[in-house]
Every structure is written in C-alpha cells, then in structure tokens.
Amino acid sequence: MSNPPSALVQATGLTKSYKRAVALRGVDLEVNAGEVVGLLGPNGAGKSTLTKVLCGLVRPDGGRASIAGASAGSTLARSKVGYLAELFRFPGWASAAEVLTTHQKLAHRPSSGGDADERARLLAEVGLAHAATTRIEAMSKGMQQRLGLAQAMIGDPAVLLLDEPTSALDPAGRHTVREVLARARDRGTAVLLNTHLLGEVELLADRVVLIDAGTVVAAGTVTDLTAGHGVTVETDQGTVEHPKATRDDVPDLVARLIADGRRVYAVIPHRSTLEDLYLELVGDRETQR
Amino acid sequence: MSDVLVIARLALQEALRRRVLAVVAVLTVASGALYIIGSVSLQHHLVGQTDFTTGGKLEPIVPATMLGLASFGTLFLGSVLAVFLTAGAVRGDVDRGLVQPLVVRPVGRAVYLGGRALAAVTVSGGYVLIVSALGTLTTRLVFTDLPPQAWQAIPPLVVGVMIVTMLTLLVSCLLSTVATGISVLMAYGAGLVAGLLGEIAETFNATTLSRIADAVSYALPFEALYRDSLARLSPAGPLGQLVRLGPLGGAHEGGVGLWLYVLGYAVVCGALAVRAFSRADL
Numbered sequence: 001m002s003n004p005p006s007a008l009v010q011a012t013g014l015t016k017s018y019k020r021a022v023a024l025r026g027v028d029l030e031v032n033a034g035e036v037v038g039l040l041g042p043n044g045a046g047k048s049t050l051t052k053v054l055c056g057l058v059r060p061d062g063g064r065a066s067i068a069g070a071s072a073g074s075t076l077a078r079s080k081v082g083y084l085a086e087l088f089r090f091p092g093w094a095s096a097a098e099v100l101t102t103h104q105k106l107a108h109r110p111s112s113g114g115d116a117d118e119r120a121r122l123l124a125e126v127g128l129a130h131a132a133t134t135r136i137e138a139m140s141k142g143m144q145q146r147l148g149l150a151q152a153m154i155g156d157p158a159v160l161l162l163d164e165p166t167s168a169l170d171p172a173g174r175h176t177v178r179e180v181l182a183r184a185r186d187r188g189t190a191v192l193l194n195t196h197l198l199g200e201v202e203l204l205a206d207r208v209v210l211i212d213a214g215t216v217v218a219a220g221t222v223t224d225l226t227a228g229h230g231v232t233v234e235t236d237q238g239t240v241e242h243p244k245a246t247r248d249d250v251p252d253l254v255a256r257l258i259a260d261g262r263r264v265y266a267v268i269p270h271r272s273t274l275e276d277l278y279l280e281l282v283g284d285r286e287t288q289r
Numbered sequence: 290m291s292d293v294l295v296i297a298r299l300a301l302q303e304a305l306r307r308r309v310l311a312v313v314a315v316l317t318v319a320s321g322a323l324y325i326i327g328s329v330s331l332q333h334h335l336v337g338q339t340d341f342t343t344g345g346k347l348e349p350i351v352p353a354t355m356l357g358l359a360s361f362g363t364l365f366l367g368s369v370l371a372v373f374l375t376a377g378a379v380r381g382d383v384d385r386g387l388v389q390p391l392v393v394r395p396v397g398r399a400v401y402l403g404g405r406a407l408a409a410v411t412v413s414g415g416y417v418l419i420v421s422a423l424g425t426l427t428t429r430l431v432f433t434d435l436p437p438q439a440w441q442a443i444p445p446l447v448v449g450v451m452i453v454t455m456l457t458l459l460v461s462c463l464l465s466t467v468a469t470g471i472s473v474l475m476a477y478g479a480g481l482v483a484g485l486l487g488e489i490a491e492t493f494n495a496t497t498l499s500r501i502a503d504a505v506s507y508a509l510p511f512e513a514l515y516r517d518s519l520a521r522l523s524p525a526g527p528l529g530q531l532v533r534l535g536p537l538g539g540a541h542e543g544g545v546g547l548w549l550y551v552l553g554y555a556v557v558c559g560a561l562a563v564r565a566f567s568r569a570d571l
Contacts, residue, residue: 018570020540041507052570052571055393055570056392056393057389057392057569057570058570058571059568075395075397076395078393078394078395078397079395081393083389083393085386085389085390087386087389088384088386088389088390089385089387090387091299091302091303091306091387092303093302093303093307094306102295102299103390103394105291105292105295106292106391106394106396107296107395108393108394108395108396129527148390151390238490
C-alpha cells in the first residue's frame, strides 16, 4: 500500500484585502512533495498575493497557510522555502557568486558538498557557469532571472515558490528552467509555479489551479481539466460525431457499433487545451478591468 | 548576531562599491583643508594683536569658536551621510525589490533592520568620531591651546548622528527614499533653528519661546546633544557667556538626564521601526 501524498504547502480559506481591493476570497491550495502545481490566472487575480502569503511577505486577513506543517511566514516555514519574486533585484555591484554566497549564509541550510561546490552546481544548472564573477548590472534580465532561480534553490528547499520565473527568458532559457524544475520535483520538492505561460504549465505541471478575482475557479490535473466532450468515430458507413460522449465512453461505444455489425476504422476522443479552459472560465476579463 | 553582520556587511559593501565612502572621504578632505587654511590664517592674523599675544582675555575664545564651527560642520556632514545611507533602507529598497529576497530567508525583518542600523550607525558615528578628533587635534596644533573639555565635546556629536540615523531608519519604514531624506533633513534644520531660538529666548528671558525650544530639543535630541557639545567647548566664566551669545549660540548642558533620555529615544525609534516593518505587506 502506498503512502498518501504529503502536502508540504497547505492553504485553507485564505482571504486578503488591500484597502478596498479584495485580492483573495477564501483560497484553498495544496502542493504535495514531488509535485509541480501550476498557478494560472489573469493579472490581478491574486496569484502573486497568494504566493507572497505563503512565503511570509504578506499577512493574510483570514484563513490558514502552512509550509511543511509550520505556519507560513514563521522562521521555521521560511527555512524550508526557496522563493523567486516576480519583481526582484539583486545589488548591481555584486557578482553572481557574491549574491549566492550572501543567500547561502542567510538560508541556514548548509550544503553537504560545501558552499563553493553548491554555488558552482547551481550556476551550472541554470546555465550561468560562465558568469560566476559577472556583476549583476552587466547581466541581461534573463540572466538575472536564472540567477534568481539559482538563489531560490540554495540548500535544496523542501518548497519552491516561483512567481513568473520564465517571464524574461527566451525559449532556450525556458527549456532550462523546465529541466531544473523537473529535477527538483524528482528530488521530492514541492513546486508552486505562478505563470501566465500556459504552455509551460501543460509541459511541466502535475496539477493546475486556476484562480480569478481571488477565487479558485478550477483545479485538477492537466489531463482532467483538458478532457473535453465529444468523440468522433470513423466507420464503414462514414464519420459520426457523438457530442455528449467522453473518453470514458469509448469502449462501450465501440462495442455497440461492432455488435451492430459496423466496421470501426478510427475513434478520436475530443480534447480541449488549457487555453480553451482558461478562455472559457476567465475569458478576456483582464482587459475589461 | 551573524545574520545581522551579514546584512550590515551587505550595506557597507553597497556604500563602498557605489563609491559613496570615497566621495565622502574626498569632500571631507577638502572641508578639512579649508578648516586648516582658515585656522592657520586666523592664527597668523591674531599673532600681532595685543590681546592674543599677551595671553589677553579674548584668547580662549578663538579655539573654542573654531571648534564650535568644526562641530557644526562635522555634525551636518555626518547627518547628511547618515540620511543618505539610511533613507532608502526599507521602503525604498522594498520598492526596488532588493529586500524581499532577503527577508524571506529565516533571518526575519528585525534582523534586517538591525543590520542596516548597525552599518549606518557604524559609518556615520565613525565618521563624526574621526573627523571631530582630527578637527580637535588640528585646532590644538594650530592654536596651541584647547577649551578644557574639548575632547569631551566629541561623544555628544557621535551619539547625535547616531540618533539621526535611527530616526531616518524609522521614517524609512513609512516613506519612500526621497520623502524620508527630505523630511529628516528638514527636521534636522528645524532642530538647529529651535536651538538658536532657545538661546535668544534665554537672553531675553522669553519663557514660552524657551519651553518651545526645549520641547523641540527633546523631540529631536540630536539638537540637545549638539547644544551639550557646544556647552563643553564654552570657556568658563563671563567669557563663556559672551561666547554663548555669539559663535556658540545655543550651548546648553544636558547632564545625565539627557543621556538617559537619548538612550530611551534610540530604543523607542528601533522598536517602532521593527513594529512598522513587521506589519508591512511587501
């Protein structure tokens, strides 16, 4: 019997307002060990606020949030989190290695192989092995974002909270980040990936949480959420659409057709995409704000 | 404690690498050269005058006056340094996204503030200590005499600039960098004006004005410390009264009560800063 998944990130009924603007209206969220959860939603949906509550930068008005059992924002919880903010900056005068060294000292998570080895490994993982001595002010935005990811991964944190980690990256950079996050997942890290890039989520996320106006409007695996209605069947008597059938209905449908003496050449269950789901649930509300 | 040192080191590195300290050093050397030229020139001018050469009554006024000028300049430059080092420490750096990656680490916000305060207090306090000591030494070498408590006039200035630093740190938790810098420097100017008003009030026995000046001195105790420093430079006796009405206007002894008050003031500033920063959404 396998163990039930352990939720390293748990949020229950989180609420948060900034004066009159309501950012979160009772959000529930779980991220298990070894799982990547994609957090989707339009601008102003509350994604960044939720991420900031989890890492202790914002205090919720109500509800509960915990990291590995410790109250979010507590010293214990922060010691288990690696965080990459959407809008962040490192001191322009510092080199990449100096930034990592400072964060290694503050992270209180000693590396088994030594700090210098860890810095070299992290810079190599994010494709900055050549830039250890490069000053931040000489780096492109994409390089700084890669360094931000390396900083977040110092000491192999149990939880990674990433707010738009690929927004400034080119396709090769995004590919690198996906590989890094996939390896982190394989090591058992719980990853919350806040992004606008639906393609990233489809490629990487085990589960998706779609949030709009501070409320979770959809949650589930990518497969579940993109499972559409309708099956197209090609038989000796032509192509027939079964608009109400689902993928689960396919075996019975085929059995019935064969029992009726038809010859079945192809069965195509219809699928939607995350973009379809996003547009259906959120639409262009962002532009209406 | 080591986390405080890491943050303080970061702030000091910022000041070093951004050449803040280099610029301050160059300008201070220029100011010091001006002071030396002025002192030597004045000494040469006074050598031929009877009162000065014969050890006349006015002789003690000269080094006291020059040191009073040096104290004003040193405290002013030290305060400007403290304000510019600290004005963006919290809100400003939060707006730039520099603080968030640091305070999500297990060190916490109070430690961050402690590190920033330690760096700024060390630099600004150290600056005033060194420049004041060099100014006093220069005055001693040029005029061959000093007011009896000349060296004791330095600690109030050092603590005064530390108070400016703590006040700036507190305001930086609430306001943006520019707003913090402007408000603290304007408060600094208001404090000096209040000190002079207090001296005028004392001269003309204007009780209400004197109370107002005292209230401002307590609200902005770096001013009270500056007045205490000037009092230590003032010669004793009737000559001292003359000096206090002139170049060292505002001199006023604070006593032990002032030091206790200043200690409490610094602690309250720090506590309010921690409280404001801890409750802020970043």
